[in-house]
Amino acid sequence: MRLWNDLVRQALRGLALLICTPAAADVAYITCQTGDALNVIDLGRGADVITWDVPGKPAGVATGSNYVLTVSADSKVIRKLDAATGAVLAQTELDGGPIGVALDGQRQRVYVSDWYNARIWVLDLETLSTISILATGEAPAGLSLSEDGRWLASADKEANQVTLFDAQSLNKIHQVAVGTRPFGLNFAPDGRLFVGNVGSDDLTVVDPDIGRAVATVPVGQRPYGVSFAKGRAFVTNQYENTVSVIDTDSLQHVQTIDVGEYPEGVDTVADGTKVVLANWFDNTISIIDANTLSVIETLPTCDGPRAFGRFLVKGAVQ
Amino acid sequence: MKRRLFLAAAACTLMPSIALAHGPTRQKITVTAEVAADPTEVWSVVGGFQDMSWHPAVFATKGEGGNEIDATRVLVVSEEGWPAIDEILYKFCDEKKSYSYRITAVEVDVLPVTNYSSHLTVKPRDGGGSIIEWRGAFYRGYPNNDPPEDLNDEAAIKAVTGVYELGLDALVERFGAPGS
Numbered sequence: 001m002r003l004w005n006d007l008v009r010q011a012l013r014g015l016a017l018l019i020c021t022p023a024a025a026d027v028a029y030i031t032c033q034t035g036d037a038l039n040v041i042d043l044g045r046g047a048d049v050i051t052w053d054v055p056g057k058p059a060g061v062a063t064g065s066n067y068v069l070t071v072s073a074d075s076k077v078i079r080k081l082d083a084a085t086g087a088v089l090a091q092t093e094l095d096g097g098p099i100g101v102a103l104d105g106q107r108q109r110v111y112v113s114d115w116y117n118a119r120i121w122v123l124d125l126e127t128l129s130t131i132s133i134l135a136t137g138e139a140p141a142g143l144s145l146s147e148d149g150r151w152l153a154s155a156d157k158e159a160n161q162v163t164l165f166d167a168q169s170l171n172k173i174h175q176v177a178v179g180t181r182p183f184g185l186n187f188a189p190d191g192r193l194f195v196g197n198v199g200s201d202d203l204t205v206v207d208p209d210i211g212r213a214v215a216t217v218p219v220g221q222r223p224y225g226v227s228f229a230k231g232r233a234f235v236t237n238q239y240e241n242t243v244s245v246i247d248t249d250s251l252q253h254v255q256t257i258d259v260g261e262y263p264e265g266v267d268t269v270a271d272g273t274k275v276v277l278a279n280w281f282d283n284t285i286s287i288i289d290a291n292t293l294s295v296i297e298t299l300p301t302c303d304g305p306r307a308f309g310r311f312l313v314k315g316a317v318q
Numbered sequence: 319m320k321r322r323l324f325l326a327a328a329a330c331t332l333m334p335s336i337a338l339a340h341g342p343t344r345q346k347i348t349v350t351a352e353v354a355a356d357p358t359e360v361w362s363v364v365g366g367f368q369d370m371s372w373h374p375a376v377f378a379t380k381g382e383g384g385n386e387i388d389a390t391r392v393l394v395v396s397e398e399g400w401p402a403i404d405e406i407l408y409k410f411c412d413e414k415k416s417y418s419y420r421i422t423a424v425e426v427d428v429l430p431v432t433n434y435s436s437h438l439t440v441k442p443r444d445g446g447g448s449i450i451e452w453r454g455a456f457y458r459g460y461p462n463n464d465p466p467e468d469l470n471d472e473a474a475i476k477a478v479t480g481v482y483e484l485g486l487d488a489l490v491e492r493f494g495a496p497g498s
Contacts, residue, residue, distance in 0.1 A: 074343055
């Protein structure tokens with residue numbers, strides 16, 4: 001009965017979407033760690049939030065075209081969920097301390113970092129079975145795949161470095177010293193890697209081709225995540241309840257934007273007009289207009305939103 | 319009674335917990351209390367970073383830097399053995415009657431947490447009086463997998479909740495409940 005109601009509701013939503021918004025809307029998949037849930041938030045229709053149960057304290061997230069990957073830190077379970085229905089398409093239980101996740105659609109792989117054992121699992125996207133294991137520095141957290149698919153990077157928090165792998169061969173190519181305790185990281189559209197250092201309150205900019213840090217940029221207190229829009233980097237500062245906006249060319253500070261308490265995961269919508277971030281303490285997401293650099297909307301979420309990874313996708317829920 | 323939350327550190331065998339490795343799930347709690355006194359009066363008591371004598375579990379406060387950012391304080395939580403919590407101020411706003419601080423060093427047998435940050439805020443209450451809100455974010459005391467019972471997530475939540483409740487209960491006693 002419940003299932004039937006859900007199906008009817010989804011059909012109606014699909015119909016409403018078709019009528020009201022001809023273009024597919026951006027959808028946020030927000031992992032709520034304390035709430036053991038995933039919120040599905042259609043950014044065009046903010047109030048209408050779907051909640052799926054995801055037990056085991058989910059934090060890491062990665063979105064594909066029609067599925068979502070979640071990493072539950074306590075239960076160590078990785079799930080692949082149908083993006084439209086929340087049905088579990090595959091799941092696997094790992095050991096150690098799975099935390100960060102990155103998707104490699106081109107090669108049908110999923111990468112998951114192991115916080116406790118200095119390694120990355122390479123999983124098959126279809127079955128989530130382990131294909132390979134890669135060695136990193138101590139306490140790898142954030143993972144990112146470059147947009148051209150060439151590089152896989154891990155932020156090795158306790159080693160104060162990033163490890164760069166050739167994503168095709170899975171060979172380790174570089175280990176690059178960065179700031180103190182890097183946690184989140186992301187490749188900019190131009191191919192450089194931006195790394196948030198929670199211990200030194202700065203970003204390290206890494207050129208992956210030469211395997212070197214090319215710049216250090218001061219940001220706010222405890223920078224956690226970074227995303228890009230309109231030639232700028234948007235960095236969530238956990239201890240400051242702000243987002244630092246940095247020009248990616250000049251690396252100059254452009255503006256500081258006040259957001260909610262304990263901002264964490266941050267991502268950019270497909271057309272680059274909005275930046276979305278999760279406020280862990282407030283149980284909200286903030287939506288920033290990437291042109292005006294102001295918060296245009298704040299929407300409620302389940303308890304303890306982390307959204308650690310890429311959590312936005314265009315028009316997955318119909 | 320609740321003073322037992324602050325167990326005396328008998329032997330300092332553990333490294334002070336600074337912001338290094340931590341457990342998989344950050345915890346958060348919010349405890350609030352309503353009192354009859356107006357926010358200005360309440361803030362005059364709780365709004366000094368260097369004086370936490372309003373909290374029954376704090377035996378002594380010493381520190382430096384006043385209410386400036388990066389001011390430090392050491393909360394001594396018992397006369398016996400002087401177990402202490404080292405804290406640093408990272409936000410202070412007289413206007414909003416709010417300050418935020420972090421623990422820079424504490425033994426987990428004094429308070430079983432790591433990576434702890436906290437905010438104390440006094441807000442006006444509808445109908446008169448104040449709402450005092452104390453919020454904390456922290457990881458459990460044991461940074462690795464399979465924590466012992468006294469250092470797991472539940473133990474951390476219980477201990478911090480107990481500290482907040484004890485302090486806020488004392489303020490309700492001091493200022494009276496609203497409407498009474």
